[in-house]
Amino acid sequence: EKLISPFTEVPELIELFMRPIPKEVGTVEYSISRNKSGFNFLYPKYILKLSEGDRFLLSGKKWGGNKTSNYMVTLSQDSKKKDKGFLGKVRSNFM
Numbered sequence: 396e397k398l399i400s401p402f403t404e405v406p407e408l409i410e411l412f413m414r415p416i417p418k419e420v421g422t423v424e425y426s427i428s429r430n431k432s433g434f435n436f437l438y439p440k441y442i443l444k445l446s447e448g449d450r451f452l453l454s455g456k457k458w459g460g461n462k463t464s465n466y467m468v469t470l471s472q473d474s475k476k477k478d479k480g481f482l483g484k485v486r487s488n489f490m
Contacts, residue, residue: 405480408470412453412482425452442472455485463487
C-alpha cells in the first residue's frame, strides 16, 4: 500500500526499500527500463517501476571515472547524490 500511495514520505520509502518484502505480500512484479540516449550513452540510467500501475520506484545511474562499474541508486528520477532520496551505490567486481 505504501508503494502505491503518492503521499508516502521519503523516510518511510527508504525504510521500505532497505528490508525484505514480507511473505504475506506475495510476488511483486517490477519492470526495468534503460535509457542510454544522448548524454546517457556512456553512463546509462535505469528506472525501476511497479508493473501494476507503472509507478516509479527507484532509479540508478552509472558513475563514470571508475575502474569498476558503480551505480548510484536514488528514489528520485533526477539522479543526484545530494538528494534526500539517495539510497547508496552498487558496485560490481569481476567475481
